[in-house]
Amino acid sequence: MRRLTILALALAFITPGAVKADGDPKKGGQAFRACVACHALEPGLHLSGPSLGNFLERPSGSAKGYGRYSPELKSAGFEWSPAVLDAWIEAPEKMIPGTYMSFPGISDPVVRADLVAFLMIAGAEDGVKRVVAEGLIPASWTRSVAPDPIGEGSPSNRIVSIRHCGDSYFIETEDGASYPFWEKNVRLKIDSTDTGPPPGVPVVLGAGMRGDRISVIFRSIADLSRLLVEECG
Ligand code: HEC
Known part of the structure; x- marks a missing residue:
């Protein structure tokens, strides 16, 4: 029941006709700066938010190895599309009340269209390689704020x-x-x-x-x- 309510809310919030379809993924790469503090693109690399590597290939709330989803997002289990993504980045809390993604949202529809165009590439299979190869974002953003691997360490820090x-x-x-x-x-x-x-x-x-x-x-x-x-x- 709860799941149905959330989905109904989510769908009611989405108005596909209003989504701009002609975003510029290069500008969207710049807009992705707003997401980098919490999300890496390298698959499986979870930060405070789940990795966005290949996220278009899975239902919402189901990244393997990420244990901090809100019950609301986890149980919603919807498929991502440009319209759904647009609604999510406009106002995550409105689309999934109770979400743990504390992000105020992007009100400008043009910026959202650019970001959605970028995410449709970045979140697809091999998207991470593509966005770097095509110069949409600097390579360092794919790991975001993940720490450098410590490896074996050195005598001065072991x-x-x-x-x-x-x-x-x-x-x-x-x-x-x-x-x-x-x-x-x-x-x-x-x-x-x-x-x-x-x-x-x-x-x-x-x-x-x-x-x-x-x-x-x-x-x-x-x-x-x-x-x-x-x-x-
Ligand atoms: C302050 C940290 C933070 C910021 C900034 C942030 N997110 Fe998130 N994001 C999260 C968290 C935490 C979740 C998990 C939410 C939940 O479980 O309710 C999440 C979930 C998501 C999901 C769903 C992933 C899945 O596996 O289902 C997507 C897609 C997403 N964020 C995209 C973005 C985009 C795009 C931006 C930038 C516009 C952004 N996020 C900014 C923390 C953040």
Whole structure:
């Protein structure tokens, strides 16, 4: 029932006659800047929003490996078309009330038509390669804000011990450097994906060990609970 209501709302909102069909994908590539903070185009590369690689090939709310869909988008399960996309980027919250995509929408129909023309290429199979090859967007946008892969790390950022005492962390790296940090300047993060550190080896990132504010990245919660200890002395 809920699903039907949402779909009915979604469809009522879409007025295909009003969609401009002659968008310029090159200008649309520039308009895609508004989306890059949350979406990568590389298939499977999920950021705060799901990857838009090949998204036209699947129903809404069904990207493999993306676990943060709103129940509303997930259960709607509609197919994408230029008209549906136009309605989505005009006002996501109106089309799917309750969506987690916090984006105010684009009111200018010309900009939307350009962006839809771009998305119809970018979201199709092999679309990512095409938009770069055709110069519609810079190659760096396909990964967007995804971090650079840590890989194996280096002796200066691989952590051999990390302990917490009082309001401090004491961190030692493989090259022998060791420093205390104020706990409020240390961000503890998990990166469980390909961009994360090797299992069992947390790394320090950011300004590095001499920096005032640092991030410590663990591969998993298991690593964090095993390797980070509360110990004074
Ligand atoms: C602030 C982050 C953010 C911005 C900016 C943003 N999105 Fe999203 N987007 C999301 C999130 C989160 C979802 C998942 C929404 C949900 O589950 O309700 C989403 C979902 C989507 C989907 C559905 C994907 C699927 O797998 O069904 C499309 C298509 C989409 N966004 C396109 C865009 C476009 C185009 C733009 C730029 C005009 C944009 N988004 C801007 C966060 C964002």
